[in-house]
Structure formats: structure tokens, C-alpha cells
Amino acid sequence: MTVEPAVPKEWNRSEGAKRDVLAGGIVVAAILLFVGTGSSVMQSVVRTIAGFGGGTDRVLATMLILNIALILFGWRRYDDLNREIRERTAAEKRARYLADTDPLTGYLNRRALLAQGQALIARAASEHRHVALFLLDLDHFKTVNDIHGHVAGDRVLQIAAERISAILPPSATKARLGGDEFVAMLVFEPAARPDIEALAGQLVTALEEPVPYDARRIRIGCSLGIALATEASATMETLVRQADIAMYHCKDEGRNRYIWFQTGMEMAVQVRNQIENGIREGMPRGEFIPYFEPQVDIASGRLIGFEMLMRWDSPEYGMILPERFIPVAEESGLIGELSLHVIREAMESAKAWDPAVSLAVNISPQQLKDPWFSQKLTKLLVETGFPASQLEVEITESSLFENLPLVRSIVTSLKNQGVSLALDDFGTGYSSLSHLRALPFDRIKIDRSFITAMRGSADAQAIVVAIMRLGESLAMPITAEGVEDEATAIELTRLGCTKGQGWHYGRAMSADDTAAMLAERGLLRAPMLPAGGTEEPLRKTA
Structure with missing residues (x-):
């Protein structure tokens, strides 16, 4: 049997007022009675003490005592009422404060x-x-x-x-x-x-x-x-x-x-909300896909890897570049899930590549604030079967500024799994030398802004030369982004840059186009055969 908890009765102001009026009436009556009988009783008491009277009337004496008791009761009730009013007023004031105030800061809610x-x-x-x-x-x-x-x-x-x-x-x-x-x-x-x-x-x-x-x-x-x-x-x-x-x-x-x-900001917010909703709905539908930008050995022109770039293949708006949706994904907290979703797709495609061809992936600064990021990426490697030795994680320099100890823990864990690490956009962040000393990077990537400005700016060229010399002294190879013509490639070769990427070597391609390129160059893994079996050649059917 279920027992209903007792619910206290709410305070009934009318009933309380009736009791207060009744108590007040009793006290007033007691006072009037005391005035009427008190003088006679007191005179009798005085005469008896002086030896002139025969004693006080017992009835009157009893009435006097009763009057005094009633007056004391009334005074006590009056005092109780005052205390109750003060407590009730304080409680109501406290309740209003709690109802209106944020308890942590003391501000209004x-x-x-x-x-x-x-x-x-x-x-x-x-x-x-x-x-x-x-x-x-x-x-x-x-x-x-x-x-x-x-x-x-x-x-x-x-x-x-x-x-x-x-x-x-x-x-x-x-x-x-x-x-x-x-x-x-x-x-x-x-x-x-x-x-x-x-x-x-x-x-x-x-x-x-x-x-x-x-x-x-x-x-x-x-x-x-x-x-x-x-x-x-x-x-x-x-x-x-x-x-x-x-x-x-x-x-x-x-x-x-x-x-x-x-006023115009409202339209921008509507667009932002559309993008955020599109990200949430598009991930399970497979609309976000990896594209691959070639990375080559500058001296020989040999293909040595690809950098994964994200694309949004929207059925409504077509192919959308990351500049449109990545900032919204970062702001809305979706970047971690989105990035790992596309990296998984990239690993599934890249595990068919020749072991000599590496896969580089960019990591958002928001992901480096996740203490579990290393475990999440390792889980992807295991689930897809992609070799950790073929993976290079690119970390932007500006993302290291906020919490270096956490980043050190993450990158050390990745290094222990065999993953390579590249410091991306070098020269655009803060405390570059301290980061290179504190973290186990394998490669430095020069930001494309310096490479594209190198031919027309002596300052940009001086920065590129300084980074090259720094890489030599630290035994870290250099990758140049934004190589767009032969002259820039020749100059980078002269300066000692080993690896480059940019439009000069090819634009980012879909997974199918990348596989076709690798197949032409004989850079796909041989298909795995069943144990004890032989590969049967494809036959042309009628």
C-alpha cells in the first residue's frame, strides 16, 4: 500500500486573523474587568492588613487573579505576534531575494x-x-x-x-x-x-x-x-x-x-544557424567528405603524401569549402565530432595507399582542449586498420598558447603510438622557439602567407630563410605550403626545403580521384587474397 506523504496545511490568513481578534477581545475584557473589580479587592486587602476588615471576598480575589492571568496571556500573545510578523517579513524578504538573485554572483537572475x-x-x-x-x-x-x-x-x-x-x-x-x-x-x-x-x-x-x-x-x-x-x-x-x-x-x-x-546582423545569424543545423543533419547522411591535396618532394617531384582537407557536399548548395563551415563548427562545439567523422573516412580510403604515401590531418585548436583526444584518434586507427606510422597530425601554432601541459600530454601519447607531428602555420603564432623545444615535433610547416609573398617581399623571404635555418639546426625537415609556380619551387629547393604542396603540384581531389592517381603511379597496396587462394583475373562479360 502506498502511503501519501503528509502535506502541511498552508497558512490561512483569515483563520489567523479570527484567532487574533478573539485573543484581543479576551484581553480587552480582562482589562475592563480588572479595572472594575481590582480597586474593590485591593481596598479590602489593605483594610485586612491594617486590621480594620474581616478579609477579602474570595470571589473577587479569584476574579482579580484571573484578570491578571488573562492580561499576562494577552501580553505574551502580543509578543508572539510581533515576533511572528518579524520572522515572516524576514522570510518573505529572503524568499524574494532567492527568487530574484543568482546565488553564485549575487546578480539578478x-x-x-x-x-x-x-x-x-x-x-x-x-x-x-x-x-x-x-x-x-x-x-x-x-x-x-x-x-x-x-x-x-x-x-x-x-x-x-x-x-x-x-x-x-x-x-x-x-x-x-x-x-x-x-x-x-x-x-x-x-x-x-x-x-x-x-x-x-x-x-x-x-x-x-x-x-x-x-x-x-x-x-x-x-x-x-x-x-x-x-x-x-x-x-x-x-x-x-x-x-x-x-x-x-x-x-x-x-x-x-x-x-x-x-539590423543586418540578423541575416548573418540566420545563415549561421542554417549552417549549424546543416552540420548536425549532414554528418549522419555522409555529406562531409575528405579531399586530398598532394604533397611532394620538391627536389624530385615525387609524390610522398597527401593532406586531408574537409569538404561539405551539400545536396542543396553543392560543394562548400571549409572556410564557410569550420568556424561555425568550432563555435557550436561540433568540430570534434565532425573532424573525427571525416578523419575516419580519410583513413578508410588511405589504408589502400602504398606505405610510402603518408596522410596528414589538421587538428582544430578546440580538439586539443579535449583530454581524451589522443585516445579517440588511437581508437580510429585501430578500428580502420590504418597504420599509425603513415599518419601525420598537424597542429597549428596558435592552438598551443592556452594550455601547453595538456597539449604536451596529448602529443606525447600520439608519438608513443607512432604518429608523426607537424607544427602547422609556423611563424603566425606565439613563442615559436619555446614550443619547438617543449614538444616532440617531427616537421615544421611554413605558413602559405610567407611562401606566396616570398618573391615580392624581401621581409617574407628573410622569414622563410630564417625558418629553413632553424629547421636545419633542429634537424626538422620543412614543408612549404602555397607553392603555386615553378619559380617558387626552384627557390625553395635552393633554400633547402624538402617538401611542398600547393596548386603547382595539384589541387585537392576526391577520394576516388586520389585512388586513380595512385593507381596510375603504382602506389596502391596489392589486394589482399584469401588464405590459400589465388586472385582470379577479371573476365569481360557479354
């Missing part, structure tokens, strides 16, 4: 912001003033939780809230929408827009500063979108949506900045 913000807009409009709504999103906050833990993430949020409060005026309405999103609303005179922009710039600068935590310094940053309300008809829902659109525009522009909302 979303519900309270929408209510108070709408009243703020109406009041500002009546005074012919404007309202600016800041929507601030911490950059890479998910990585903080993934790498340092949720306790560290909470501390980062608290520090961010403290920095926001230190910069904004006390009159600003501040709220945390949830996660790592903060909102601030400021009322200002129409001519004071530069002051609003100055505050936004100060917020971006303040949140760029690393957050100290447990002997570490956690780097964040922020993207800040600003929406403007000039009339009472503006709604909080519209303002928050517009500021959110501007904030995502900041992220597309490179983060660590602020941007005012503009």
Missing part, C-alpha cells in the same frame, strides 16, 4: 532581469533617455570547466562578476542569464553614447586579464554585444535577442571586443 528591465525601459523613455543593454559572454569558458573543473569555473564567474561591478556605475542593473552570460543595463543621455562605448571597452580589457586560481592563471576574455532602447515600446525579449546576435558577431570577428547591434 533572468526572471528578475526581464521584469525590472522592462520597468527601467519605461522609466527611461518617460525621461527622454536611452537604455543600453550589454550582453557579455566569456570566451572559452567551457574549456575552463573541462580542464580545470567546475569549482574553478565557478571562481572564474565570481571574479568576472566582481570585475564587471568594479567598472560599471552603481546605478547599472546587472544580471547573470545563466552559464557564462552576463547582462548589464545602463540608462544614459542620448549624447553620452561615447561614455557607454568607453565602459564596454573597459569591460573587455578587464576580462582579458588572467584569473589566478590554485597557483595557475586561467585565461578567458569576453565578447560583448550591445543593444539600444530609445522608446518605451522596446521589449526586454527583443533587446536581449539583439544583444545576443551582436555578441555572436563579435565571436565571428575574433572575440575580445564589443559591437553594437545592427
Whole structure:
């Protein structure tokens, strides 16, 4: 038999009021009775003590004692009522605070912001003033939780809230929408827009500063979108949506900045959402496929490998280059799943290649924030049967800046599996020499921007020469990207570059075209035969 839990009765204000009135009436009656009988009883008591009377009337004495008891009861009830009122008032105030406040930062929550913000807009409009709504999103906050833990993430949020409060005026309405999103609303005179922009710039600068935590310094940053309300008809829902659109525009522009909302941004958000939905729906349908760009030995022209590039073969829009969808995949957190999906397809195709032909794959900076990335890639090698010795993982230099210890752990694990490592886009990141010393790279890839500018820029050529000499001193071979003509190839050969890729050697090809090229050059593995069997030649059928 199921026993229903006891549900406490709700406080009935009318019943409580009736009891309070009844108690009050009793006390008033007791006081009147005391006034009426008390004087007579007290006179009798005094006469008896003085020896002039025969004693007090017992009935009157009893009534007096009863009156005193009732008065004491009333006083106690009055005191209890006052205490109950104080406790109830404090409890209601605490409940309102909890209902309206984010417990981690002390800011308003979303519900309270929408209510108070709408009243703020109406009041500002009546005074012919404007309202600016800041929507601030911490950059890479998910990585903080993934790498340092949720306790560290909470501390980062608290520090961010403290920095926001230190910069904004006390009159600003501040709220945390949830996660790592903060909102601030400021009322200002129409001519004071530069002051609003100055505050936004100060917020971006303040949140760029690393957050100290447990002997570490956690780097964040922020993207800040600003929406403007000039009339009472503006709604909080519209303002928050517009500021959110501007904030995502900041992220597309490179983060660590602020941007005012503009009408044209809505179309960009719609396009972004279409791309994100297309990625989610296209992966299981096999729309994302690998293409392969040849890599050759510059001196001999011999084909020695391919770099895998991603393509989106959309049934609606046709072949889409990675520049269109990779940034959206990174921003939406889909890049890890998408990259491994296409790498699997590339390995399935490449396991038919000659062992002398390598496969190079690019790894997104977001994937290097995943502590399990090495295990995921190793799992792909095992499941596809692709030799680890034929795989080269390319890591961009800029992705090493945030968490070098984690990257070191990942690349060391890959090296232990036999995978080769290349430092991609060398010269465009930070602390290049320290990275080459700290991580076990096998190869350096010069960014194509230096190669394409080499013939017309003495500075670019000097950088290429310096990288070549650095590679020689570290015994690391050099790959040049963006080789587009014979003259550049000849110059790179003279400088000692061993490996090149670019339009001069061929554009990226589909898996079928790549297999056809390798077959022409005799660079496909011989087909495997059943044990004890022989390969039967294909016969032409009628």
C-alpha cells in the first residue's frame, strides 16, 4: 500500500486573523474587568492588613487573579505576534531575494532581469533617455570547466562578476542569464553614447586579464554585444535577442571586443544557424567528405603524401569549402565530432595507399582542449586498420598558447603510438622557439602567407630563410605550403626545403580521384587474397 506523504496545511490568513481578534477581545475584557473589580479587592486587602476588615471576598480575589492571568496571556500573545510578523517579513524578504538573485554572483537572475528591465525601459523613455543593454559572454569558458573543473569555473564567474561591478556605475542593473552570460543595463543621455562605448571597452580589457586560481592563471576574455532602447515600446525579449546576435558577431570577428547591434546582423545569424543545423543533419547522411591535396618532394617531384582537407557536399548548395563551415563548427562545439567523422573516412580510403604515401590531418585548436583526444584518434586507427606510422597530425601554432601541459600530454601519447607531428602555420603564432623545444615535433610547416609573398617581399623571404635555418639546426625537415609556380619551387629547393604542396603540384581531389592517381603511379597496396587462394583475373562479360 502506498502511503501519501503528509502535506502541511498552508497558512490561512483569515483563520489567523479570527484567532487574533478573539485573543484581543479576551484581553480587552480582562482589562475592563480588572479595572472594575481590582480597586474593590485591593481596598479590602489593605483594610485586612491594617486590621480594620474581616478579609477579602474570595470571589473577587479569584476574579482579580484571573484578570491578571488573562492580561499576562494577552501580553505574551502580543509578543508572539510581533515576533511572528518579524520572522515572516524576514522570510518573505529572503524568499524574494532567492527568487530574484543568482546565488553564485549575487546578480539578478533572468526572471528578475526581464521584469525590472522592462520597468527601467519605461522609466527611461518617460525621461527622454536611452537604455543600453550589454550582453557579455566569456570566451572559452567551457574549456575552463573541462580542464580545470567546475569549482574553478565557478571562481572564474565570481571574479568576472566582481570585475564587471568594479567598472560599471552603481546605478547599472546587472544580471547573470545563466552559464557564462552576463547582462548589464545602463540608462544614459542620448549624447553620452561615447561614455557607454568607453565602459564596454573597459569591460573587455578587464576580462582579458588572467584569473589566478590554485597557483595557475586561467585565461578567458569576453565578447560583448550591445543593444539600444530609445522608446518605451522596446521589449526586454527583443533587446536581449539583439544583444545576443551582436555578441555572436563579435565571436565571428575574433572575440575580445564589443559591437553594437545592427539590423543586418540578423541575416548573418540566420545563415549561421542554417549552417549549424546543416552540420548536425549532414554528418549522419555522409555529406562531409575528405579531399586530398598532394604533397611532394620538391627536389624530385615525387609524390610522398597527401593532406586531408574537409569538404561539405551539400545536396542543396553543392560543394562548400571549409572556410564557410569550420568556424561555425568550432563555435557550436561540433568540430570534434565532425573532424573525427571525416578523419575516419580519410583513413578508410588511405589504408589502400602504398606505405610510402603518408596522410596528414589538421587538428582544430578546440580538439586539443579535449583530454581524451589522443585516445579517440588511437581508437580510429585501430578500428580502420590504418597504420599509425603513415599518419601525420598537424597542429597549428596558435592552438598551443592556452594550455601547453595538456597539449604536451596529448602529443606525447600520439608519438608513443607512432604518429608523426607537424607544427602547422609556423611563424603566425606565439613563442615559436619555446614550443619547438617543449614538444616532440617531427616537421615544421611554413605558413602559405610567407611562401606566396616570398618573391615580392624581401621581409617574407628573410622569414622563410630564417625558418629553413632553424629547421636545419633542429634537424626538422620543412614543408612549404602555397607553392603555386615553378619559380617558387626552384627557390625553395635552393633554400633547402624538402617538401611542398600547393596548386603547382595539384589541387585537392576526391577520394576516388586520389585512388586513380595512385593507381596510375603504382602506389596502391596489392589486394589482399584469401588464405590459400589465388586472385582470379577479371573476365569481360557479354
